Amino acid sequence: MESIKNLLIKTIIGGCKLDISFKKLKPTKTNLLKLEDRLGFIDKGKEFLEYKREQLIQEIKTMWRTYKEHRKNYFNILAKTMLKLNETYKEMGKRKVLLISKISEIQYKPKIEISYLKKMGIVVSQINYKLIEEEKLPPYSFENTSHHLEELRNLTAELFEKMILLAETEDVILKYGFNFKKINRRIQGIKNIIKPRLESDIKDIEKILEEVERENFIRLKQTKEIIKTN
Structure with a gap:
């Protein structure tokens, strides 16, 4: 036997057609009872969807606070990284920094x-990012490199981590929001x-x-x- 939850999902969430007009049914006591049962089932479906909607609202509120925190952290690290990059340009020159960057592309391979x-029953994505170091020696291991360069490298790695966290959280919020609209639309359709x-x-x-x-x-x-008169 299927659970009431699965039946509700199939009929309400699944979009099963429940709009059979009485004109297509014979006006019998049996059909009346069937319609009354269906009405009770619809009420249960509406309650279930309202419960799901309330859960989503609470989850969206929580995720929104998390998103704002991740966004703040990301832009803070981004600002620090850009300042550190500018300092590195000043000490080493942009051309030399770009050369090191090109060498890094050969020595480091990103894996995503x-x-x-x-x-909450919604499929969300999770990003796993790794920077594989194929050569143990740093690409900038020659003279006259800026002392800011290692700090810039660490900040850039942290920036990627914050950016991935922000992207994952944003993806969850967008999908929660889309699902909320879908559930709300079905509730309004029932109502x-x-x-x-x-x-x-x-x-x-009746x-x-x-x-x-x-x-x-x-x-x-x-x-x-007639019988009496006869």
Whole structure:
């Protein structure tokens, strides 16, 4: 047996069509009970989606605070890195720094792997970054290098770490936001379209059944009177 959660996901989240009009159904007691059961099921689906939405709201608030902190750290390191780069240019000259950078491209190989994990039922990406050093000696191991160069190298490595953290957090927030809009749209669809339509269908079938019951009662009464007179 499937859990109520899975059934709700299939029917509500999965977008199953629940808008069958009573005009396509025979106005019978059985069909009325089916529609009433479906209405109760829709209410449970709406409650489940509202619970998911509330969870997302809390998670988005938490992630937003984390994002602001990561963003602040990233721009702080970026500013320090740019200042240190400018100091290195002044002491060594831009041409020499660019030459060291070119040599570094040969001696260091970046390795990036993207893995995926689930948070709140949403697939988010995780970036794994490594700088593989193929040569143990630093590329700038010759005379007249600036004392700022090693600091610049360390700051650049830290800058990459902060940038990756910021990118991962931003990705999570964007996906949470998209999922929030999707869930909210489904809740509004249930509230404004599916549920009112089902309630209207139930009301219409109830009226028809009441009318049929009245007619049957009148016919039965007339039949009894005819039998009495005979």
